[in-house]
Amino acid sequence: MIAQFAVEFKHITKSFSDRKVLIDVSFGVAEGEALCIMGRSGIGKSVTLKLMIGLLKPDSGQVCIDSEDITPLPEKELSRVRRNIGFLFQSAALFDSFTVGDNLAMPLKRFDKSKSPSEIEQAVNETLRAVGLEKDKDKLPVELSGGMRKRAGLARALVLNPKLLLVDEPSSGLDRITAGEIDDLLLRVKTERNTTLVIVTHDVRCVRRVADQVAVLDKGHLASLGTLDELESSENLVVRELTSESAK
Amino acid sequence: MKIITGFFSLIGNLSCFGLRALAAVFVPPYEWQYFVLQIEAIGWQSLPLISAAGLALGVVMTLHTRSSLVSFGAGAWAPNLQSQSFFNELGPLVSGLLVAGRAGAGIGAELANMRVTEQIDALEVLSFDSFRLLCVTRILACIIVLPLLTVFMDFAGLLGGFFSEYMISRMSFQHYVASAFSSLGWANFIPPTLKTCVFGFIIGTVSCYFGYTTNEGSDGVRRAATNSVVLSSLLIILSDVVLVKLIFFFFPGDAM
Numbered sequence: 001m002i003a004q005f006a007v008e009f010k011h012i013t014k015s016f017s018d019r020k021v022l023i024d025v026s027f028g029v030a031e032g033e034a035l036c037i038m039g040r041s042g043i044g045k046s047v048t049l050k051l052m053i054g055l056l057k058p059d060s061g062q063v064c065i066d067s068e069d070i071t072p073l074p075e076k077e078l079s080r081v082r083r084n085i086g087f088l089f090q091s092a093a094l095f096d097s098f099t100v101g102d103n104l105a106m107p108l109k110r111f112d113k114s115k116s117p118s119e120i121e122q123a124v125n126e127t128l129r130a131v132g133l134e135k136d137k138d139k140l141p142v143e144l145s146g147g148m149r150k151r152a153g154l155a156r157a158l159v160l161n162p163k164l165l166l167v168d169e170p171s172s173g174l175d176r177i178t179a180g181e182i183d184d185l186l187l188r189v190k191t192e193r194n195t196t197l198v199i200v201t202h203d204v205r206c207v208r209r210v211a212d213q214v215a216v217l218d219k220g221h222l223a224s225l226g227t228l229d230e231l232e233s234s235e236n237l238v239v240r241e242l243t244s245e246s247a248k
Numbered sequence: 249m250k251i252i253t254g255f256f257s258l259i260g261n262l263s264c265f266g267l268r269a270l271a272a273v274f275v276p277p278y279e280w281q282y283f284v285l286q287i288e289a290i291g292w293q294s295l296p297l298i299s300a301a302g303l304a305l306g307v308v309m310t311l312h313t314r315s316s317l318v319s320f321g322a323g324a325w326a327p328n329l330q331s332q333s334f335f336n337e338l339g340p341l342v343s344g345l346l347v348a349g350r351a352g353a354g355i356g357a358e359l360a361n362m363r364v365t366e367q368i369d370a371l372e373v374l375s376f377d378s379f380r381l382l383c384v385t386r387i388l389a390c391i392i393v394l395p396l397l398t399v400f401m402d403f404a405g406l407l408g409g410f411f412s413e414y415m416i417s418r419m420s421f422q423h424y425v426a427s428a429f430s431s432l433g434w435a436n437f438i439p440p441t442l443k444t445c446v447f448g449f450i451i452g453t454v455s456c457y458f459g460y461t462t463n464e465g466s467d468g469v470r471r472a473a474t475n476s477v478v479l480s481s482l483l484i485i486l487s488d489v490v491l492v493k494l495i496f497f498f499f500p501g502d503a504m
């Protein structure tokens with residue numbers, strides 16, 4: 001039986017000006033699985049996430065979400081696809097001028113126009129409670145610590161109950177304990193909601209806790225794809241270095 | 249050669265950006281809530297600056313011109329000269345330049361910061377049309393508030409002129425107003441005030457363009473703010489030359 005991929009890259013090539021960032025990259029993530037993407041800085045990991053949600057278009061190849069190729073879709077159609085995708089940005093990307101609660105209410109108002117204000121408030125409260133921020137609903141993003149911002153960003157990404165969650169560097173700029181708390185949240189999202197996760201990270205501890213599969217990008221190519229244990233004993237030095245916990 | 253091609257490329261990109269925004273104004277959905285927020289941020293919050301500047305400029309203008317008029321025996325024309333200066337040129341131009349400095353820099357920096365911190369990407373991910381939400385609302389708000397702010401600047405300038413005149417000659421308010429408006433027609437008021445819609449379009453388009461298209465981190469934020477003010481101000485002054493010529497063409501009485 002062929003596994004149903006929640007997201008699949010088919011021969012993706014992407015370049016910026018003369019620089020080829022991704023060259024003929026193919027892989028898939030099965031529903032309910034967590035894939036961590038690793039690689040050196042500037043290798044195209046975040047570009048991979050942005051291709052998955054249609055923020056960038058590939059030069060060639062197909063990006064399939066639930067077996068549907070999203071590369072030729074116009075913005076209106078992309079909106080339908082994005083309804084089922086959450087995205088946690090590296091900087092959390094909370095809207096500065098809105099409170100945490102309003103940040104969460106925004107996608108609900110946009111996608112669920114049938115929801116009443118009280119239903120929206122209830123959904124916001126529930127999601128904030130899930131990430132431990134129920135008391136910070138009325139705070140502005142500038143009043144939050146780095147870890148709280150990440151959690152608020154995660155809450156906004158989860159508020160629509162997405163089937164696929166894309167996460168860009170969840171532990172960047174955070175101490176080990178706070179990063180561990182974010183990993184816990186991601187793990188809960190995966191197990192309790194059966195959400196498919198694609199996480200870009202350098203943090204091997206996060207990979208060990210959350211990932212089912214690890215993809216390593218190097219020089220534009222998919223250098224390796226497998227479990228962390230498999231990759232730790234890879235013959236490719238870059239793969240071994242990136243996936244080795246002692247290297248961290 | 250590179251500078252010249254770069255300049256024309258910038259003008260071309262700006263024109264496309266502005267026309268795209270204008271076209272979007274006529275196509276739903278409309279982001280009314282964000283539009284009202286921009287009216288408040290660009291218009292209402294600029295009002296104290298515009299009023300204070302108009303008042304001060306009115307006082308200074310009268311101080312400068314009155315002595316010259318008196319030496320020609322035309323001191324009584326001071327209110328008239330004041331109103332002609334403000335309604336025809338000073339009010340529109342100074343309002344445009346002040347809003348370019350205050351709101352233009354703010355728009356450029358705010359949008360560039362949103363780009364750098366991935367907030368614009370986040371909007372796209374949430375299926376908002378970021379261009380419509382961030383740029384169209386701001387450009388339209390600039391077009392609408394500029395004429396209104398200009399009216400405030402005009403009357404603040406007249407009020408400043410009156411204060412100055414009263415301190416020197418004890419002229420009554422009724423006399424000052426009657427004298428100021430004695431030879432002022434609608435053609436001295438409507439076309440110059442409406443020309444500031446063009447200034448508003450320039451400020452909104454230039455500032456949104458530099459902010460929305462930046463991709464250079466914190467340096468990009470600084471550059472977006474600076475470029476917004478510099479290019480907006482320059483284009484306002486240059487377009488004013490053309491607009492004044494156009495007003496003289498359509499309202500020849502103004503040129504007399």
